[in-house]
Amino acid sequence: MTHAAEPLPAAVLQALTHFDTPTICNALEIVAPSRRLNGYTVKPLVCPFPNLPPIVGYARTATIRATSASELPAAEQRARRSAYYEYVGTGAGPRISVIQDLDGASVGYGAFWGEVNSAVHKALGCRGVITDGSIRDIPQWAPDFQALAGSVGPSHAYVHVTAFGEPVNVAGMTVRSGDLIHADRHGAVVIPFEHAAQLPAAVDLCSRREEVILKVARSRDFTLERLKEALTRSAEIH
Incomplete structure (x- = not known):
């Protein structure tokens, strides 16, 4: 299992919650250009609670299956689940659970996530x-607990944890245990630790560049020539 050696200052994490995930992705393109094509979800996920604010936390990873029962004896399976909960509840916080469903073409067949x-x-x-x-029990879901899922379904089938603490891939985003995650209704992104504190300044730069264009685009006096001028001015802002 991989964990961050040192958690980031709480103020850094709190600052990141002020921005939505697309804005964080924009800022990462400035401070870490190589991240433009990786490190974020690229497939659509269901968000039953779109009005919840962005969440930031350290990943706790696991894999599940639901189309067949666990091959472990019942006592061993209970012990694994208890060990998983201990893993989730320890280490630097806050934390975000990142779970990959291994059921292939039947992904989402049974929901690990619900009221409990x-x-x-x-x-x-x-x-x-x-x-x-998949997830279920939407009306009974824990308040203010965000969810991004592949689907919504009614049954848990034979769902069980197969492993935890190892790298996973969810919706095209590869996540290691302890990675810093930012997520909201749009999706999620892994934030490299070395760039986390740089992101607010990069967000400010993005905003200043965009504002020049938006001001013209929203103006009653919009013309193509004014737009071209705005694009040039935007590119000159550093």
Whole structure:
């Protein structure tokens, strides 16, 4: 299992919650240009709570299956689940659960997430979940616990944790245990630790560049020539 050696200052994480995830992706393009094509979700996910604010936290990773029962004896399976919960509830916080469903073409067949696990994970210090599997019990979901999921479904089938603490891939985003995650209704992105503190300044730069263009685009006096001028001025802002 991989964990961050040193958690980032709480003020850095708090500052990142002030921006939506697309804005964070824009800022990463400035401070880490190589991240333009990777490190974020690229497939659509369901967000039943789109009005919740962005969440930021350290990843707790796991894999699940639901189309077949666990091959472990019941006592061992309970022990694995207890160990998983201990893993989720320890280490630097806040935390975000990131779970990959291994059921292939039947991904989402059974929901690991619902009333119980949303409440348990919230109590363990998680801010939300990102999964390509399914979720259920939307009306009974833990309050203020964000969810991005591959689908919504009614049953948990044979869902069980197969492993935890290892790298996972959810909706095209590769995540290691302990990675810093930013997520909202749009999706999620992994933030490299070395760039986290630089992002607010990069967001400000993006905003100043965009404002020049938006001011013209929203003006009653909009013309193509004014737009071209605005694009030139925007590119000159550093």
